[in-house]
Amino acid sequence: MLTWGRGRWLVPACLALGLLTACSPTVTLQPGPFAPDPVCAAVIQLLPAELAGRPQVSTTAQATVAWGATDAITLRCGVENPPPTTDRCVTVEAGGSAVDWINPEADSPLLPPNALAEGGAWTFITYGRTPAIEVVIPAATGIEQPTAVLVDLAPAIQRAPASRFCVEATTLVP
Known part of the structure; x- marks a missing residue:
């Protein structure tokens, strides 16, 4: 009769773990x-493990950070701060404070490459925060209210200090 010692299970267990890890999806992004920036580390640590029903993936x-194996929602911290723009700026309130986001138009030079995928995507870039943070939500996710994703991200995003805020068009002087 063949008997297995406790140490003999270690090799098959490690092989199984390695196979599972190799099968985990990885999303390719550019930093x-x-x-x-150390602020990015603080932001990343506070991000939710699940977003819009999608698990965080490598x-x-x-x-x-990315959520979902296909049509992943992505977040990049440490992107260039957006220059002055006429793109829409939205304020998302959550947890007693607000985060301002620029929502670039389809032809905006602010759009990252992964936002130009077939089918389109919602792109949001923090306004007035250093470092700037970008979130891309592909249209293929089927998320009807993309700003709801921003609400869930707000507690982490607030770790990046705000120095400027959106202004309403009515407050601009001609």
Whole structure:
């Protein structure tokens, strides 16, 4: 009769774990130029493990997170701060404070490459926060209220200090 000692189960267990890890999806992203900023580390640590019913998955770049194996919602911390723009700026209130986001138009130079996928995507870039943070929500996710995703991200995003805020068009002087 063949008997297995406790140590003999270690090899098959490690092999099984390795196979499971190899099958886990990984989303390819480019890091932002300011990804090494310590604020990004604080933001990333506070992000939810699940977003819009999608589990967090591995990414290939520092200061990035993705949720969902296909049509992943992505977040990159440490992207370039957006310049003055006429793109829509929205304020998302959550947890007693607000986060301002620029929502670039389809032809905006602010759009990252992963937002240009077939079918389109909602792209949001924090306004007035350093480092800037970008969120891309592919249309293929079927999420009808993309700003609801921003509400869920707000507690983490608030770790990046705000120095500027959206202004309403009515407050601009001609």
